[in-house]
Amino acid sequence: MSLKKFHLFFISTSLSLMVFIGGWVAYQFQMGKGKDWLGTGAIAVVGFILGLIYANWFRVKYKNL
Amino acid sequence: MSSATTISEHAPVHRSGESTGVTNAKLGIWLFLASEIMLFSTLFTTYIVLRLGAASWPRGWDVLNVPLGMINTFVLITSSVTMVMAYAKAHEKNLKGFQTYMSLTIFLAFVFLINKGIEYSAHFRHNEFPSTSIFHAVYFTLTGLHGLHVIGGIIVNSTLLYLSKTDFEHPLFLGRVEGAGLYWHFVDIVWIFLFPALYLL
Numbered sequence A: 001m002s003l004k005k006f007h008l009f010f011i012s013t014s015l016s017l018m019v020f021i022g023g024w025v026a027y028q029f030q031m032g033k034g035k036d037w038l039g040t041g042a043i044a045v046v047g048f049i050l051g052l053i054y055a056n057w058f059r060v061k062y063k064n065l
Numbered sequence B: 001m002s003s004a005t006t007i008s009e010h011a012p013v014h015r016s017g018e019s020t021g022v023t024n025a026k027l028g029i030w031l032f033l034a035s036e037i038m039l040f041s042t043l044f045t046t047y048i049v050l051r052l053g054a055a056s057w058p059r060g061w062d063v064l065n066v067p068l069g070m071i072n073t074f075v076l077i078t079s080s081v082t083m084v085m086a087y088a089k090a091h092e093k094n095l096k097g098f099q100t101y102m103s104l105t106i107f108l109a110f111v112f113l114i115n116k117g118i119e120y121s122a123h124f125r126h127n128e129f130p131s132t133s134i135f136h137a138v139y140f141t142l143t144g145l146h147g148l149h150v151i152g153g154i155i156v157n158s159t160l161l162y163l164s165k166t167d168f169e170h171p172l173f174l175g176r177v178e179g180a181g182l183y184w185h186f187v188d189i190v191w192i193f194l195f196p197a198l199y200l201l
Helices: A003-030 A034-061 B003-010 B024-053 B066-091 B095-125 B134-167 B173-200
Strands: none
Touching (some): A003 A034, A034 B066, B024 B134, B024 B173, B066 B095
16 A cells, blocks of 8 residues: 555544544533533544545645655 | 676566565565554553453543643644655655655654653653553553654654755655655554543543
């Protein structure tokens, strides 16, 4: 596997982590502690959106890497 | 036709990747990473077995610094981006760009280690050591071993940054950068699994 493919795999894994953190914050809300982790949830959502934009940009920009 | 020409025409040529489809360097780094995957898989399995067998296990978010862990997660993700950018610049034969992104990767690795040091020192101040509990033994073993791999990455990347001054045009240099990049991505992906396993579950 080339570095380019491994990088895209890594970004996909990171995006999955952002989804996991989002789910974890939702669980904390259910437990009544959600407010403490609101910032963490917001960062995960922003990270997920930025990650998606970056992955798309990287695939197009470095098509021949 | 001279005998020398005849020999050169019929002698087997051992070019890298002739039988495997990849360069020897890439095959070597993937074999190394396979052994690393086995090492960390064993430790993760040990963690699962110890946790399932324990009468009680602390919640990661109650005893560990989740915000700092989260910052470190983003630091490592960003360092992977700068690493692949360094490789892209080496591919484009852009020395200045390569050195900039490689320096950023090394800087981010140091930021990760400093944050980890802050976290460790807080634990030590609260008299929390690997011998304190099974949880702490697992936490310090996994994060400590990962930290050692980060230090290894700093050494490799710093060496490449130094060598780029003289060897940037060397035909094997790009392959070396790719190998270092694969290693660095592996180190980062281990953290992507460590963070939720230790801090969030």
